[in-house]
Amino acid sequence: MEPDETGLLPVPVSALEHYIYCPRQCALIHVEQVFEENIWTLRGRRVHDKAHDGPTETQNGVRVERGLPLWSERLGLTGMADVVEFDGDVPFPVEYKHGKRKEGLFNDVQLCAQALCLEEMLGVEVGRGAIYHHSSRRRRVVEFTPELRALTEKTVADVREMLTKQEVPPPVNDERCEECSLWDACLPEREHLPKQEELYTAILPSP
C-alpha cells in the first residue's frame, strides 16, 4: 500500500483489532497477506455479510445505514461500518461479532476508530457505540472515553509503523493462539524454539 496524498500510509480500521489481539496476527494478514479460513472466520463473515446487506431503513424514528464507508484524513484510516444508527444527526456505530464477548479491548478500539472517522466525516461528536454479539443476541455499549480514544490513536500509529517497516513480530504463544485462524501459518510453538544456530552457539565452546 502506498501513502495517500496527505503522505500518510492508509491503515485499515480492521487492522487495529488484529493488532490489539496479537501484533503478529496483524502483520501476517496486513504485511504478508496471509489469510486462512476456519469455522470462526466463516461464521464471522456470514454475520458481517448479513449486517451489511439490506437497504437503509428507519425503525422507531432511528435511521439505520448498513455497510457505510468510513475514512479519516487526519489519522489516515479507511474502513467500513457494519451498521450506523442515526438518532437525529448523531451517529451510533454498531459492530457485529459472531461469538460471545472476549476479554480485551480489541473490539472497543475498532469501534472507537469507526467513531473517530464518523466525527471527522460528519462534524459531530460521537460519544458511544455498541458491539452486537450474534451468539447471545446482546449489545454491549462502549463509551468513547479519552483513554480509549488515546489508545486507538496510538494503535493507528503503531500499525502504520509496522506496515511501513514491513515487520512481522514474534509469536505471543499463549491462550490467544487457541482460537487463532492463522495458527498453521504462524506455528507459534515452532517459532518459539531457539534457532539451530542459537543452539549451536549455546553448546559449543567459543573459539
Ligand code: SF4
Ligand atoms: S497463532 Fe498466536 S502468535 Fe500466531 S498470530 Fe495467532 S495469536 Fe498470534
